Amino acid sequence: MANNKAVEILFVEDNPNDVELTIRAFKKHNLANRIYVVHDGAEALDFLFAQGDFGYRKDYENPKVVLLDLKLPKVDGLEVLRKIRAEEKTKLIPVVILTSSREECDIMESYRLGVNSYIVKPVDFDKFVHSVGDLGLYWLLLNQPPQE
């Protein structure tokens, strides 16, 4: 995992199986060393706003992209997204929602709150690995992040 100064992808996911599968997929594309994982919405916000245990991140750069699951304990995905978009420090960070749900209401609400991309995790692992690869390459290599 990234030494968290040079974090490029903040990955917010509470399900340890999904974490393992996703990291493995990133590894296949040589992108695993740029990921930092947090396991709930509260931790994600602490990380991004350099609060609580992450106080030392005060002057660090924002990640290039936040990979966000929707169903999270404590603070759920949409709430995290709302807070990210509400603060000057973080509002430009690209956020990609990576979730099981294909429900219309989730998709609409996410875009309404300003998500940059919404991806449904397929059940098929091969397809999943493929999507993650596309995702990683796009947001880390092709896409231009906002300048700090």
Next chain:
Amino acid sequence: MTNPALATMLGYSSSADLTNLELSENNFLPTYPREQFLENIKREGVVRGLESAWKRKDGSEFYVRESARAIHDSAGNIIYFDGTVEDITERKHAEEQIRLLNIDLEKRVAQRTAELEAINKELNAFAYSVSHDLRAPLRAIDGFSKILEEDYLDRLDEEGKRLLTIIQGNTLAMGKLIDDLLAFSRVSRKEINLTEVDMNALVQGLISSFEHECHDRKIQFSLSDLPRANADSAMMKVVWQNLLSNAVKYTSTREIGIIEIHGVIGDNEVIYSIQDNGVGFDMKYKNKLFQVFQRLHRSDEFSGTGIGLALVQRIILKHSGSVWGEGEVNQGALFCFSLPISGGKFDGE
């Protein structure tokens, strides 16, 4: 003012009692619409159907409907009023009862609506949970069995690999089942949005996709001119998608698949049909055709979850139409559905 009928109405024993009776003092209530009476007389010279509450001799109240005209002298001044008075007490009571019944009915409708909304909300929550929570473990099963395959490749024999393939196949099948169940529940929960649907364009679009997808097969689609429908276009797309998909699937064993689509306008309804030359089905089982997850063929013969026709039926029923199917083993199948023409909107195509 010596009318016996009026005497009875007002509760006096004889019309003699009415002489010198000043109605406005004795029998009108404070609520008497005096201004409106005078206003009407001034404007039109008559009063028609003015309803008000009056008082009888014994003080009891009753409802009256009066019509009157002003009688003028030669100088144009009003001398007196001449008219008719009708006791409408019974009607007024009936109206009041209806009003109270309506209020009660409204209350009950509101209650029932609230109950239904609660149930719908529960169903939405259920579908939401299914969407999120059932898919995650499936993903894990498929993912980790693939990791097992990859990382332990050298330690797995053919049999081991076969077993893993079965695990993976089943997880994907379950994933598809979840998708189908969700689609089914979504249709049931959704409100119909009726518009005029160009069935020709819709079906033609789907046929083009199928032709593209099945470029390696020989399929002859024949689409005759379809009448327009008064329906929810997104739902119609699902209906045709499923019917066409079935026709394409069950003709896959034929060298040339022949699929014909027709539409005809009947009395108050439009009927669409799709005929194929595929493997057909045994009419003995026709009751199972539209049931959820019921199939008439083995899954190793033809893949599928058995939800397609159930979904079609659900949609057509929502439109107050009907759907039916006929077939013969190895002689193909014919599926038809009808949609009501609403209010004579279409004269025909």
